[in-house]
Amino acid sequence: IYSWPKRRPLIMEKAEQERYSANANTFYKDQALRAKADSFKKGGLFKQASMEKRFYLLVADSFTMMLSVILGYYAAQLFQHYFMPGLPVIDIATALHAFPILFGFPMLLVMLRSEHYGHYSRFRPFWDEYGKFIKIIAAVAGLTTVYLFFSNSNFSRAWLGATWLLVLFLVPVGRVLAKRWMMYQGKWF
Numbered sequence: 146i147y148s149w150p151k152r153r154p155l156i157m158e159k160a161e162q163e164r165y166s167a168n169a170n171t172f173y174k175d176q177a178l179r180a181k182a183d184s185f186k187k188g189g190l191f192k193q194a195s196m197e198k199r200f201y202l203l204v205a206d207s208f209t210m211m212l213s214v215i216l217g218y219y220a221a222q223l224f225q226h227y228f229m230p231g232l233p234v235i236d237i238a239t240a241l242h243a244f245p246i247l248f249g250f251p252m253l254l255v256m257l258r259s260e261h262y263g264h265y266s267r268f269r270p271f272w273d274e275y276g277k278f279i280k281i282i283a284a285v286a287g288l289t290t291v292y293l294f295f296s297n298s299n300f301s302r303a304w305l306g307a308t309w310l311l312v313l314f315l316v317p318v319g320r321v322l323a324k325r326w327m328m329y330q331g332k333w334f
Contacts, residue, residue, distance in 0.1 A: 198332060199265045201323050203256060209319035210252045210312060214244070217308030224303045235301050243300060248308065251289045255281055255312075264320070275317050282313055 218240060225232050258281045259265065264274055286309045293300055 195332075198327060199260075201327055201332075202265045202320060205319040205323035206256055206259070206316055207252075209315040210248075210255070213308050213311035213315050214248050216315075217304055217306075217311050220307040220311075221301050221304035224307070225301075235304065240304075243298075246298070247289070247293070247300060247305060251285045252312075254285050254288075255316075258285070271317075271321065274320075278317060279313065282309060 218235070222234065225234065259278065262274075262277050262281070263269070264278070286305075290305070293305075
């Protein structure tokens with residue numbers, strides 16, 4: 146009995162044609178944007194970014210988040226000095242004591258969630274990555290605020306707000322600068 150040869154799906158044939166066409170670079174970039182985050186972990190369609198690339202981006206994020214906390218502290222102090230002079234000034238010892246709950250753990254959550262979305266391991270357009278980053282920041286800042294409200298903690302709302310606004314601006318700038326530096330060194334995709 147003769148059986149017909151199995152025909153590959155049309156999508157696979159189109160992929161083969163695209164792969165060897167003049168638009169090969171576009172094809173692979175498009176596939177990278179469509180790939181799911183777990184395809185990297187399983188060694189499927191694409192390889193994971195090297196640990197060196199991830200390390201540079203994590204260092205950039207850590208540095209810019211710490212810079213945001215410091216600048217947010219001074220912005221809150223200026224705000225209190227000029228607009229609410231009757232409020233007590235936050236001393237450095239209190240700020241260091243409050244740091245783990247106010248910023249340390251939440252910033253760790255931001256980095257873990259960014260890793261989950263593939264911000265450290267995949268080449269993505271800036272605005273796609275930034276859109277997801279805004280969602281991450283909104284969720285973590287909201288959770289931090291809710292926690293501080295229900296725990297009746299004494300904290301500076303101006304410091305908290307200024308820090309998270311600076312994180313929204315400085316972290317993406319730090320990531321872009323880190324990626325540009327890695328591109329210059331020939332290490333980023």
